[in-house]
Amino acid sequence: MTAELRGKSAIVGTGHAGFGEAHGLTAYDVMAQSALAALGDAGLNLFDVDGLFCTMMEDSMPALMAAEYLGIQPRFIDGTMSGGSSFVNYLTSATMALDAGLCDVALIVYGSNQRTASGRLVTASRPPAYEAPYNPRYPISAYAMAAARHMHEYGTTREQLADVAVAARAWAHHNPEAFERGPLTREDVLGARMVGDPLTVRDCCLVTDGGGAIVMVRADRARDFPKAPVYVLGSAAESSHRQISQMKDFTVTAARDSGARAFAAAGVTAADIQAVELYDAFTINTILFLEDLGFCAKGEGGAFVEGGRIAPGGILPVNTNGGGLSCVHPGMYGIFTVIEAARQIRGDAPGIQLKDIDLALAHGNGGVLSSQVTAILGSQNTL
Amino acid sequence: MPDAKGPDQIFQGALTKGEILLPKCEDCEAYHFFPRVLCPHCHGAAISWKQATGKGRVHTTTVVRRKPERGGDYNVCVVELDEGVRMMSRVEGIAPGEVAIDMAVTAFVSEAEGAPAVLFKPSEG
Numbered sequence: 086m087t088a089e090l091r092g093k094s095a096i097v098g099t100g101h102a103g104f105g106e107a108h109g110l111t112a113y114d115v116m117a118q119s120a121l122a123a124l125g126d127a128g129l130n131l132f133d134v135d136g137l138f139c140t141m142m143e144d145s146m147p148a149l150m151a152a153e154y155l156g157i158q159p160r161f162i163d164g165t166m167s168g169g170s171s172f173v174n175y176l177t178s179a180t181m182a183l184d185a186g187l188c189d190v191a192l193i194v195y196g197s198n199q200r201t202a203s204g205r206l207v208t209a210s211r212p213p214a215y216e217a218p219y220n221p222r223y224p225i226s227a228y229a230m231a232a233a234r235h236m237h238e239y240g241t242t243r244e245q246l247a248d249v250a251v252a253a254r255a256w257a258h259h260n261p262e263a264f265e266r267g268p269l270t271r272e273d274v275l276g277a278r279m280v281g282d283p284l285t286v287r288d289c290c291l292v293t294d295g296g297g298a299i300v301m302v303r304a305d306r307a308r309d310f311p312k313a314p315v316y317v318l319g320s321a322a323e324s325s326h327r328q329i330s331q332m333k334d335f336t337v338t339a340a341r342d343s344g345a346r347a348f349a350a351a352g353v354t355a356a357d358i359q360a361v362e363l364y365d366a367f368t369i370n371t372i373l374f375l376e377d378l379g380f381c382a383k384g385e386g387g388a389f390v391e392g393g394r395i396a397p398g399g400i401l402p403v404n405t406n407g408g409g410l411s412c413v414h415p416g417m418y419g420i421f422t423v424i425e426a427a428r429q430i431r432g433d434a435p436g437i438q439l440k441d442i443d444l445a446l447a448h449g450n451g452g453v454l455s456s457q458v459t460a461i462l463g464s465q466n467t468l
Numbered sequence: 469m470p471d472a473k474g475p476d477q478i479f480q481g482a483l484t485k486g487e488i489l490l491p492k493c494e495d496c497e498a499y500h501f502f503p504r505v506l507c508p509h510c511h512g513a514a515i516s517w518k519q520a521t522g523k524g525r526v527h528t529t530t531v532v533r534r535k536p537e538r539g540g541d542y543n544v545c546v547v548e549l550d551e552g553v554r555m556m557s558r559v560e561g562i563a564p565g566e567v568a569i570d571m572a573v574t575a576f577v578s579e580a581e582g583a584p585a586v587l588f589k590p591s592e593g
C-alpha cells in the first residue's frame with residue numbers, strides 16, 4: 086500500500102485457538118474458534134463481518150469453505166494464496182477494501198490441525214514438475230540450500246543459525262501460550278538430528294495445530310472498541326519465484342523490496358522499530374530477513390543474531406512470542422507475526438511484554454522464500 | 469496439428485533419446501530453464517532449442533537425510549550450467565555430503581523416479 090493509506094485501517098481484535106494439539110478438531114473447527122476469539126476481543130460477532138480474508142492448506146476454495154462454515158455471506162472475500170505470507174498480505178487488501186467501502190468489518194482468519202491430523206505438512210500444493218523427480222523434501226531442502234549458500238558466501242556458521250533457535254526458545258520460555266518452552270542450548274541444536282544439511286530438526290519450525298484471527302475496521306471508528314486500536318501504517322509485498330531452483334540469489338530475498346516499500350509507506354525506518362516479528366520457518370529465515378529488512382547489512386546477519394543478541398535482554402527484540410520455531414507453527418505461521426506485533430503494541434502480549442511499544446514490524450514469508458510481505462504496525466501515538 | 473509439441477514435450481522427448489536440449493531466446497539470445505513458450509528475460513516468443521554443453525557448477529547443495537532402510541541419504545542440489553541456467557538435480561558418483569558448492573559437474577541423462585532425467589557427476593580433471 087502507499088503512504089495515502091497510512092493509518093487508514095486498524096486492528097481492533099486478535100484471537101487464536103488450538104495451539105499445540107487440537108484433538109478431535111478439524112482445520113475449519115480451529116479456524117472458526119479463532120474467528121470467535123478475535124471477534125470477542127473486538128466486542129463484535131460474526132453477523133458484523135462483511136469482509137472475509139482466508140486461505141487454508143487443504144483446499145483450493147478455502148474462503149468459500151470458511152464463509153459457509155461460519156454461516157456468513159461476505160460481500161468481499163480475498164483468498165489469495167501466497168503461502169504463509171498470505172495473512173500479512175491480507176492487511177493490504179483489507180485496508181484497501183475497508184477504505185473503498187467494499188466492507189466495514191474485515192476478518193482475517195486461519196486454522197490448521199496438521200499436527201494431530203498427520204504430524205506433517207498437509208498441502209494442496211503440487212510439487213513443481215522440474216524439481217519433483219529429484220525428491221527434494223519440501224520445504225526444508227529449499228531452505229537448507231539457501232542456508233548452505235549463505236554460509237558459503239558470508240561465512241555464516243551453524244552456531245549462528247543455532248543461536249536463532251536458542252533465542253526463540255528463550256522468548257517462548259516466558260510465553261504460556263508457546264508449545265515448546267523447555268531449555269534449549271546451542272549444543273542441543275547442533276547435536277539434534279540432521280534432516281537437511283546444514284539444518285537439524287531444531288533449526289526447523291514446529292509442527293503444531295493452531296489458528297489465528299484478526300479483526301480490522303476503518304480508522305475513523307477504531308477507537309470505539311474495547312481494546313486499543315493498532316494501526317496499519319504500511320504494508321507491501323514482493324514475489325520473486327515459486328520454485329527454489331528459480332531463486333536468482335539464494336542469499337537475498339524479496340523482503341528487501343517489500344520492506345523498503347512498507348517502511349516508505351509508514352514513513353519510518355528499521356531503526357525506529359521496537360519489536361520485530363519474522364516468519365521463522367527455519368533459522369536461516371531470521372538471518373535473511375534481518376538483513377533484507379535493513380536491521381543489519383547483507384552477510385552480517387549471522388553475527389547480528391549471535392550470542393543472544395535477539396534474545397530477551399538483547400539489542401533487538403525478535404520473535405517475542407517464540408516464533409514458529411518455539412511458539413506455534415500450524416502449516417502457515419504468517420498471521421501470528423501480525424497478532425504478536427499487535428499485542429506488543431496493545432500491551433497484552435502473552436509472554437514477555439516489552440515496555441511502551443509504539444512501532445512493530447510483522448513479516449510474512451511464503452512458498453520457498455518466494456513471497457515476502459512486510460507490515461508496519463503502530464499505536465495511536467504514531468498517527 | 470496433432471503432432472505439434474509444446475516446450476515440455478520437446479524437452480522430455482529429447483531426454484528419452486538421451487539428449488539435453490535447452491530453450492534459447494532468438495531475440496535476446498539468453499537461455500532459460502524450465503522450458504516455456506516465452507523468454508522470461510525479454511518476453512519474446514521466438515524460442516529455439518540448443519544442445520546443452522552439459523558443463524556446469526554446483527550452485528548450492530543439501531543432503532536429504534533418510535533412514536538406511538528407506539534407501540539412505542541422498543543429494544539434492546541446484547546446478548548452474550555454463551549456458552547460465554539453473555536446474556535442480558543431484559550429483560551421483562560421490563557421497564551426498566561430498567557434493568560442494570562451486571564443484572565442476574557434467575550432466576548425463578539417466579532415470580529419476582522411473583522417468584528420464586538430467587543428473588550430474590563430478591567433472592574429470
Ligand SMILES: [Zn+2]
Nearest residue numbers: 493496507510
Ligand atoms: Zn529473450
